[in-house]
Amino acid sequence: MRLTRYMAGTAIAALLATQVFAQAAPRISPQSPAQSPAAGALDPAAEAAPAQPPLAPEFEMAEGVIATVNDQIITGFDLRQRMLMLIAMTQVQPxxxxxxxxxxxxLQALIDEKLQQQELVRYEVEIPDDEVNAELAELARDAGVAPEAYLRFLEDGxxxxxxxxxxxxxxxxxxxLVGGRFAARSRPTRNQIDQALRQIAEQASRPQYLIGEIYIEAARVGGQQAAMEGARQLVAQMVxxxxxxxxxxxxxxxxxxxxxxxxxxxxQGSVQPSVQQALDALQPGQLSNPIPVEGGVYIIYMRDKREGAATNLVxxxxxxxxADDTAAEADVAAATARLEALRPxxxxxxxxxxxxSEQGLLGADLGESDVADLAPQFQQIARTAEVGTVSGPVRTPLGLHLVAVCGRRAGGPQLPSTQQVSARLQNEQLSALERRYIRDLRADAMIEFK
Structure with a gap:
């Protein structure tokens, strides 16, 4: 049974006391065709800079229950605490x-957290204090401070x-819990890995972009207009x-x-057209203006660009x-016929x-080579033959050859290995299963706003 009563965006907002802040973030106008896709450049040092103690914004909230999730309550105090946490973690000025x-x-994070806690109880998952302490120490390292200083930093906020x-x-x-339940299902098959590697090889000659992305899902924030407005505010804060x-x-x-x-x-060409337009226009270090797409809004940070890979490895x-050049024609014909018979x-x-295993035959693993470095007789096979196939007899000054094409990929020092592609596919599939899991929990939950 599902019971969800949605409240208007202004209902919870009414719990906030009106507050005039010293300096409001500049508003960014909706994009127009003449407007640059770039909102501005980001300072790379901001990622590594120690977090600054947040100023505790002076808004007030009702202390009573504002929502229930399967009869577990979320109070105004809980919501204020989570808002302060978001402000501290992101360094976004309210x-x-x-x-x-x-x-x-x-609020959405608190609802998800209640559902997650209920699942942890259901599956009897308990996290000891030492693991919590280790995670807190990692957060402190990311902020560039000691754990004790990090907790003081939060208390100051x-x-x-x-x-x-x-x-x-x-x-x-x-x-x-997610890893334990879905690790096996998220593991990519050999075919999926090979398909991804083939796709990378086929696309390697196209321009490539190293990007950061933020996606604001419209359904989660109250509609496309709310997603655009929220994205504008985030862009202004990041600039x-x-x-x-x-x-x-x-x-x-x-x-x-x-x-x-x-x-x-x-x-290039692997993203939605409106996002692709931004990728083509942005320069490294620039942040895009909000990019509306079906179902939400993207913000793109262009970290780097490069041309396609120049090598093709096989x-x-x-x-x-x-059978060298002095071999009799009859010997060459006999060798050709023998290899043709073996080929299938x-x-x-x-x-x-x-x-x-047979007399008169020589075998060799030629390893991985750039197609351009191969003997001319082998290059056409290396470029066009399907992976896993064996060519017909090829004549060279050394003899007659059957060539098996056992792998093909784009070359270049920055292109991913098989292990990296496998890890990326597993992370993507695990993330998709996690999102479906939480959506199913929300669909089955009784969520009521007071």
């Missing part, structure tokens, strides 16, 4: 314009350390110095949020019958073993 977006994000500890405990337990990675972790709905919005290298194995029985796994 303004009259962005406070509703911060409030909504905090009005955040109770115990609230942070419980939040960290829930997040750690949830990761363990003023809020670290992109921190904002992405707290506000983005993309799978990359857990990595601080790091989407890695993307290839893995070859061969079976050979020696061969593949990458068997070609070397078969060559070593």
């Amino acid at each position: 303004t009259a314009e962005n406070l509703p977006a911060i409030q909504n994000q905090a 009005g955040i109770l350390p115990q609230n942070l500890r419980e939040q960290v405990r829930t997040e750690t337990g949830w990761r363990a 003023q110095g809020a670290p992109f990675m921190n904002v992405a972790r707290q506000f983005s709905s993309a799978p990359s949020a857990q990595r601080g919005g790091d989407a890695g290298w993307v290839v 893995s070859l194995r061969q079976m050979m019958i020696a 029985q061969l593949d990458c796994d068997s070609i070397l073993a078969r060559a070593s």
Whole structure:
């Protein structure tokens, strides 16, 4: 049974006392065709700079119950604490314009957290204090301070350390639960890995972009207009110095949020047209204006650009019958016929073993080579033959060869390995399963706003 009573955005906002802040973030106008896709440049040092103690904003909230999640309550105090946490973590300065977006994000996070805690109890997942302490120490390292100083930093912003500890405990337990339930299902198959590698090889000659992304999901924030307004406020704050990675972790709905919005290298043509236009226009170091897409809004941070990879690598194995330029035509014809007869029985796994088991045959693993460095007789096979196939007899000054194409990938020092592609696919699939899990929990939950 599902019971959800949605309240208008102004209902919870009415719990906030009107507050005039010393300096409101500048508003950014909606994009027009003449407007530059870039909102401004970001300071890379902001990501590594120690966090500054937040100013506790002077807003007030009702202390009573504002929502229930399967009969567990969320109070005004809980919401204020989570809002203060968001402000501290992101270094976003609260303004009259962005406070509703911060409030909504905090409330949605609290609802998800209640559902996660209930699942942890159901599956009897318990996180000991030493793991919580280790996670807190990691947060402190990210902020560039010692753990004790980090907790004081939060207290200066009005955040109770115990609230942070419980939040960290829930997040750690949830990761363990999701990993335990879905690790096997998220593991990519060999075919999926090979397909991804082939796609990378095919696209390697196209321009590539190293990007950070923030995706504001319209359904989560109250509609497309709210998503655009929230994105504008976030862009304004990041241009003023809020670290992109921190904002992405707290506000983005993309799978990359857990990595601080790091989407890695993307290839020209692999994203939506409106996003592609921004990628083409942005220069390294620039942050985009909000980019509306179906279902939400993107913010793109262009970290770097590069042209496509210049090399094409291929893995070859061969079976050979020696026959130099002085060999009689009859010997060459006999060698050709013998290899033609063997060819249907061969593949990458068997070609070397078969060559070593019969007299007169030579086998060799040629390893991985740039196609441009191969003998001219082998280049056409290396470029066009399907992976896993064996060529017909090829004549060279050394003899007759059967060539097995056992792998193909784009070259270049920055292109991913098989292990990296496998890890990326597993992370993407695990993130998708996690999002579906929490959506299902929300759909089945009784969520009521007071």
